[in-house]
Amino acid sequence: MSSKTPKGPGNVTRNLVIGMVALVVAVGAIFSVLSNKENTSAALPSSVSQEDGYGIVFNGDLTGVPVIDIWEDFQCPVCARFEQTNGDYIEKLIEEKKAKVVFHTLSFLGPESSLAANAAACASDENKFLGFHRAFYQNLPAENSGAITTDYLIALGQGVGITSDKFKSCVANLDYKGWVNNVAASGGKANVNSTPTVFVNGKEIRRATSGADLGDYFDPAAFAKAVEGK
Amino acid sequence: MKKAQPWIGLLARLILGGVLLVAGYLKAFTPDKSMMAVRAYEILPIWLANVLGIILPWLEIGAGLLLIIGVGIRYAAMFGSALMVLFIIAIAQAWARGLSIDCGCFGGGGTIDPSQTKYLEEIIRDIGLALLGLYLLRYPVTKFALEKTKSHEQPTEKLTPGE
Numbered sequence: 001m002s003s004k005t006p007k008g009p010g011n012v013t014r015n016l017v018i019g020m021v022a023l024v025v026a027v028g029a030i031f032s033v034l035s036n037k038e039n040t041s042a043a044l045p046s047s048v049s050q051e052d053g054y055g056i057v058f059n060g061d062l063t064g065v066p067v068i069d070i071w072e073d074f075q076c077p078v079c080a081r082f083e084q085t086n087g088d089y090i091e092k093l094i095e096e097k098k099a100k101v102v103f104h105t106l107s108f109l110g111p112e113s114s115l116a117a118n119a120a121a122c123a124s125d126e127n128k129f130l131g132f133h134r135a136f137y138q139n140l141p142a143e144n145s146g147a148i149t150t151d152y153l154i155a156l157g158q159g160v161g162i163t164s165d166k167f168k169s170c171v172a173n174l175d176y177k178g179w180v181n182n183v184a185a186s187g188g189k190a191n192v193n194s195t196p197t198v199f200v201n202g203k204e205i206r207r208a209t210s211g212a213d214l215g216d217y218f219d220p221a222a223f224a225k226a227v228e229g230k
Numbered sequence: 231m232k233k234a235q236p237w238i239g240l241l242a243r244l245i246l247g248g249v250l251l252v253a254g255y256l257k258a259f260t261p262d263k264s265m266m267a268v269r270a271y272e273i274l275p276i277w278l279a280n281v282l283g284i285i286l287p288w289l290e291i292g293a294g295l296l297l298i299i300g301v302g303i304r305y306a307a308m309f310g311s312a313l314m315v316l317f318i319i320a321i322a323q324a325w326a327r328g329l330s331i332d333c334g335c336f337g338g339g340g341t342i343d344p345s346q347t348k349y350l351e352e353i354i355r356d357i358g359l360a361l362l363g364l365y366l367l368r369y370p371v372t373k374f375a376l377e378k379t380k381s382h383e384q385p386t387e388k389l390t391p392g393e
Contacts, residue, residue: 013377014301014376017299017301021292021295021296024288024291025289029288032258032261036262036265107262108266187262188266188276191276192266194266194270209344
């Protein structure tokens with residue numbers, strides 16, 4: 001190998017390589033930016049409010065009650081733990097109209113999170129979001145294991161009494177894919193950096209500071225106190 | 231030592247380039263997570279953190295490719311080292327402020343349990359990588375590089391202006 005290669009062709013190759021690498025970087029970055037932009041024309045599930053960060057809203061008409069914003073990812077095991085800890089209480093608050101609750105279904109853990117979020121939105125159209133939400137976490141499959149499929153989600157829906165063909169096609173055709181992306185984008189704007197993240201009246205509840213500490217998230221009494229402000 | 235230099239350089243290129251390429255690749259297709267990782271440092275305004283979270287993985291891929299192929303080594307090495315220094319600063323400030331985050335270097339990231347932070351390991355690793363970049367800046371002549379970089383140290387060839 002001689003170190004004295006002619007300069008001309010070497011330069012062409014060099015520039016070609018640099019040009020190709022620059023192209024890959026530019027195309028990749030531009031594509032990522034565009035696919036992450038909020039799509040204002042995306043189809044929205046019922047009970048979604050753009051003002052509430054595209055979240056699925058319960059008791060949106062109530063005033064003077066605590067507002068609970070729950071940011072979660074369907075594939076997040078800690079979110080399942082939060083649901084198991086406080087799910088009953090939250091559903092009770094909704095039923096008894098004692099709080100406005102907004103569910104924000106993020107999808108950063110992987111494509112299967114998007115599938116699940118879409119299906120939850122489909123379930124919301126059938127007024128079965130809460131049941132679907134609960135059933136999903138009770139049977140939480142391993143993260144990105146390929147277990148969450150269209151068939152799986154439809155079966156899960158049937159388990160909570162959703163039998164309509166509309167639900168099936170909504171799940172299969174990813175009717176709310178654009179909405180799922182919009183929720184993700186609004187999570188970015190709300191500075192949500194992990195799941196679950198829960199805000200009560202716009203303020204994050206206390207996160208655990210050490211392994212033994214449960215924080216407001218996993219201690220039902222502390223959570224109720226954070227919500228009711230007592 | 232003179233003989234070993236190009237080989238050390240090759241190793242430095244492959245390690246730094248490989249790490250950048252893999253780190254970029256692991257994040258480039260999960261932009262939501264990557265944006266979250268940058269936000270969690272709580273340094274930048276949210277919109278800027280989100281932009282950086284999307285673009286940075288692609289820049290890492292670019293610099294990694296250049297280092298591995300061996301083109302524009304000095305620029306890529308300079309970029310890599312500068313990036314590592316920024317990471318070290320960012321991680322150190324998170325550590326000092328008592329945040330509990332994952333560096334999000336290879337995907338992941340965001341707020342984590344305080345018992346899971348690995349600030350020291352992350353900083354030591356990034357110092358090592360920054361040094362590799364600095365080595366390449368100083369000795370850019372390496373084995374099996376596509377581009378024949380001339381060392382500024384030992385001008386064996388005469389410069390031929392206008393060619």
